[in-house]
Amino acid sequence: MSGSSSGEITVPKISDQIPHDLVTEILARLPAKSLARFVCVSKTWASTIRSRDFHNSFVTRSSTRPSILLALSDTHRDRRYSFFSFPISDNEESPSLAYHGYMKRRTFSMFHSVRGLICLKCSSSPVILNPSLRKAVTLPVTTPNLRPEENDRYCYLGYDPIEDHYKVLSIETRLSYRSGTCSFQEIRILTLGEDRLQWRKIEGGRFHFPDSPGTCINGVLFYRAYIKHVGITLVRFDVKTEKFSFINAPNHHLPSRLTDYRGKLAVYGPIRRGFLRLFVLEDTEKNEWSNKLYVMPHSWRDLVPGGDELFDARFTDSGGIVLAPYFTRSERYYVIHCNPERNILERLSLEDPKN
The missing domain is CATH 2.120.10.10 (Neuraminidase)
Incomplete structure (x- = not known):
């Protein structure tokens, strides 16, 4: 607000130039899907969003709402991997899959x-x-x-x-x-x-x-x-x-899948008769392993379309399991979310945007 020699009170115009630091702060709070669109706004925004500093800032903020990155493959479309993320925050009441595009599987x-x-x-x-x-x-x-x-x-x-x-x-x-x-x-x-x-x-x-x-x-x-x-x-x-x-492997039949289990290396194999066995490396120097057995609810197979057998398993800090099929014949991409401690068993689906 300013005045003039005649006594009139005038309101200054708002600058059309938003400070770059403020723009960066706003962008870092947006979901990834919005950032993918905003790289087309200008060369400055594209350079900011693709910079290492911004990526680190975005990852740090995302750590407060952690998610699992998945690649789901299909057999009925043009043989491609589609990329999704799934939130694993304990505060997420109604989790859902977020779509991040796809690539041809032959590449x-x-x-x-x-x-x-x-x-x-x-x-x-x-x-x-x-x-x-x-x-x-x-x-x-x-x-x-x-x-x-x-x-x-x-x-x-x-x-x-x-x-x-x-x-x-x-x-x-x-x-x-x-x-x-x-x-x-x-x-x-x-x-x-x-x-x-x-x-x-x-x-x-x-x-x-x-x-x-x-x-x-x-x-x-x-x-x-x-x-x-x-x-x-x-x-x-x-x-x-x-x-x-x-x-050294925990046994002679070392499973082929490796994953992060609460900040530790874990290996696991396919689900057999409703059981998922997990070997966790507790101490690298002493080569000490623990053996954990997850018992799947009897009804979990009812949520899986026929023909889908092999699953990629991810584990949440709250004791949950996220199962994603390596290949699916379903018309929808999906994951199975199971948390025995909280009595949660659900199938989360998403229509393929490119279907």
């Missing part, structure tokens, strides 16, 4: 997620996907002089919370199935966010042949691998120091 064969980013294993080079923004970045070819079809390549994404670095680990291996020996192995690593994305060779210790997706917990990347004369084992990779170590 990649394996994925795992870290803090909202997804690493995709593709035939030529790894791809990093941010499903919330529906943006994908293809990384440089790891070994341009080698033909991908001659070797098996596994790619993993890890996060170092101390240095705030995302790193992609690439392991290219040639395995002789007759002798069970690894005739060739090359391990490289790439740090995201650098001005020039460039792979570096690192030592991986003994030859090992990865055979599972990975999971990153508190700066440590875990995945399953085969080692000659040892068999199936677990690999532990420290993202900060870039050092490998190996963990």
Whole structure:
């Protein structure tokens, strides 16, 4: 408010320029679906939303309303993976699936997620996907002089919370199935966010042949691998120091699925006769494991369409389980949410927006 020499009181106009800090603060409070649209508003907004500082701020805020990132595949559409998130907050009274787009299944064969980013294993080079923004970045070819079809390549994404670095680990291996020996192995690593994305060779210790997706917990990347004369084992990779170590399996039949169970590594297999067995690594140094058995309610199968058998299981801090089918014949994407402690059993569905 201001005055004039004639005594008239005038109201100043509101500036059409909102401070950038305020815009960033507002954007960080919005859902991911809105951010995916707002990158088209202007180059400034797009640059802000796609920046590392904004991503860290958004992930930090999201930690107060944690969610599980899922990739659901179908058999009746054009063979694609659709990406969804499911809230696991204890305060969520009516949880629902949020859709984040899809990718053709022929373009990649394996994925795992870290803090909202997804690493995709593709035939030529790894791809990093941010499903919330529906943006994908293809990384440089790891070994341009080698033909991908001659070797098996596994790619993993890890996060170092101390240095705030995302790193992609690439392991290219040639395995002789007759002798069970690894005739060739090359391990490289790439740090995201650098001005020039460039792979570096690192030592991986003994030859090992990865055979599972990975999971990153508190700066440590875990995945399953085969080692000659040892068999199936677990690999532990420290993202900060870039050092490998190996963990003895809890038994000779190590399940292939790895997950984060309340901040600890856990492995599990398929549900058999209504039971889901979980092995939790309680102490890495002492190689101490605990054995947990989840008993599914008798009626849980009534919520599953016929033909859907294998499920990806995720575990919430409140004792709940979220089951997502690897492949579904259903006309709707769905997950099964079960919490025995709270007597919750429900099927959550979502019509495919691209149906």
